[in-house]
Amino acid sequence: MRSFHASKRNACLFPSPKTKPCAALARPLNPSDHHSRRSLSTHFIKQPPDAPDRPHSPSTFLPLLSSCPDIAALRRIHGLILVHGLHRHLPCQTKLFSSYGSLGDIESARMVFDRIPDPDLYSWRVMLRWYVLNKQYADAIRCYLQMRYRFRELDNTVFSLVLKACVKLLDLDEGRKLHGHTAKVGGPDSFVLNVLIDMYAKCGDMDSSRRLFDGLEDRNVVSWTSMISAYAQNDCAAEAVLLFNRMQEEDVELNEYTVGSMFTACSMLDSLHQGKWVHGRVIKHGMCMNSFVGSALLDMYVKCGEVADARSVFDELDDVDLISWTAMIVGYTQRRCPLEALKLFSDTKWVAMVPNSVTIASVLSASAQLRDLESGNSIHALGIKLGIAECSVVMNALVDMYAKCCMLEEANSIFKRVYRKDVVTWNAMVAGYSQNHQGQEALTLFNQMRSDGCSPDAVTVVCVLSSCACLGDIHLGSSLHAYAIKFGFLSNTHVGTTLINFYNKYGDVTLANRVFDEMSNRNAVTWCAMMCGYGMQGDSAGSIDLFRRMVEKDLQPNEVTFTSILSTCSHTGMVDEGREYFDSMSKHYNISPSMRHYACMVDMLARAGKIEEALEFIDRMPVQADIDVWGALLHGCRMHSRFELGEVAVKRMMELLPHTSDYYVLMSNLYASDGRWNEAVQIRKLMKERGLVKLPGCSSLGMNNP
Secondary structure, three states: OOOOOHHHOOOOOOOOOOOOOOHHHHOOOOHHHHHHHHHHHHHHHOOOOOOOOOOOOHHHHHHHHHOOOOHHHHHHHHHHHHHOOOOOOHHHHHHHHHHHHHOOOHHHHHHHHHOOOOOOHHHHHHHHHHHHHOOOHHHHHHHHHHHHHHOOOOOHHHHHHHHHHHHHHOOHHHHHHHHHHHHHOOOOOHHHHHHHHHHHHHOOOHHHHHHHHHHOOOOOHHHHHHHHHHHHHOOOHHHHHHHHHHHHHOOOOOOHHHHHHHHHHHHHHOOHHHHHHHHHHHHHOOOOOOHHHHHHHHHHHHHOOOHHHHHHHHHHOOOOOHHHHHHHHHHHHHOOOHHHHHHHHHOHHHOOOOOOHHHHHHHHHHHHHHOOHHHHHHHHHHHHHHOOOOOHHHHHHHHHHHHHOOOHHHHHHHHHHOOOOOHHHHHHHHHHHHHOOOHHHHHHHHHHHHHOOOOOOHHHHHHHHHHHHHHOOHHHHHHHHHHHHHOOHHHOHHHHHHHHHHHHHOOOHHHHHHHHHHOOOOOHHHHHHHHHHHHHOOOHHHHHHHHHHHHHOOOOOOHHHHHHHHHHHHHHOOHHHHHHHHHHHHHHOOOOOOHHHHHHHHHHHHHOOOHHHHHHHHHHOOOOOOHHHHHHHHHHHHHOOOHHHHHHHHHHHHHHOOOOHHHHHHHHHHHHHOOOHHHHHHHHHHHHHOOOOOOOOOOOOOOOOO
């Protein structure tokens, strides 16, 4: 009954370890005398059998076991112990299997333990500890069950070790039984209570976790931190913040894990103000900004949109490690700052840093955002060299990168090699087809995804809806609308906004407005999409009324909002109103006009026949006008037959992009419209001399089967 691995009794005396020794476990307890102790063990091992100072008693073997540098040396000492008949000496055997455990050879440790005739509680506890430290949690629980059978009372050290195993296995039932056992033997101490709080929380039983916390008479920083961390890990960020505020009221000193959990909670709540306040507390208390705290703080600033603050924290870190370096790269990528991500990755200051799969996936995403195939290929090669190119997170990023760089064959080749495709893998390939205007392939892959048993998510629906728009298939789009309602995707802001844009494209503003009204969550982009729908139908009143409703709801208009409202004013001839909205951008909302806003204003003036005023507006612009601005002027010139100013616009466009055939064609058509046929022919000849060819247009239309 005693041996819980009886089958191992007949195993070889020194089985090969199946796991590599863990550096943390093998590190000596006292590094200052490591070399002298190692030399001592090597000296005794090399002594001949008849040497007078050769070890022969427990008092000489015990220090040798503590100083063993590796498995080979330990096995030689093990042999000496057997030769001297000390295999029944309990302290010596306990130290022997503990040494095997510290070097990561749990199989040999278990074998030695099984050969001890009558191990005491201390020996069992040591064996239990090495099971937990070597991540053999199921064996740890079995060991504990046998300890209960052999010993009437177990101590809190045993309970804390087994609870950690329950946490790792998410074994709530065994954890509850253990909780009951602790109550029977006199109740857990404060340390075990903190572990119980953590166990219940990580196993999803927040009510039991909070009851234990509330019942604590003497809460220390560990108790508070365990509960705050539990709330943050279980998506209860608001409760974590409330508890943290109570902790501050009771003047409990913070530790690094407290503030790390709070930064996570602030990230989840998008609460920049609270996060900055906690950051201030860290500075005020003079806490060390180590990798754990620094990475959590970086993540908080990034998720709250403050990339510059995140970089300031990164630059102030005394010891930048892989975690904080990767966190900053991920932050840049997530906030659409791909150039900064690639600069940080390639900075020679961090040349000694070896990237992991998350780092590689992040810089691949940065390359995808830039459509930088050369950079993406180089990072792919580095991933292969590091042996992490076949990790799922890297392969998903590779599919996305090659698809965004229009390399669909390479993307599809990697996609097919992914052994276990998750929804992210499927989405990357579906989005790739959709972004490259291969709508039919995207729809085919969408159907294959469902037939393979992978449930689509909101991202999938958005990609497929975009494909339907490319194919001109309103009926299939309507079917996807029904699919989104059935599976609850309409509550997703991105899905709802994509549906509004889809119906707007086909002029069905009524259905678009119905989707808008049914959405429970709307952001600025959603409101803009609906404004554009009204504007496209010439309903300026509806668009402006929607803008006013948005402002009344205290929703801050952004650049896209003003693009929509200015476009509406342009299409409906509301010049005075358009000027007012344009001026309000900088006066009331602190938004600097972008090139799109300037183009909208030029288009609005030119459409209204105010061509000279539009040209004066361009001359007053604080930046050089781009193709879109001059194109807007040209459009108005053609509408009002102002060919002399249209010629100015086309010449400026040709200067900006001299190797694009479209603008030569525009110039030729402009001359033809004015009856200047000789000039039109000369432009066509110039195109031919420069090898420029007008590409034929094409379109696609979805048809119902009869």
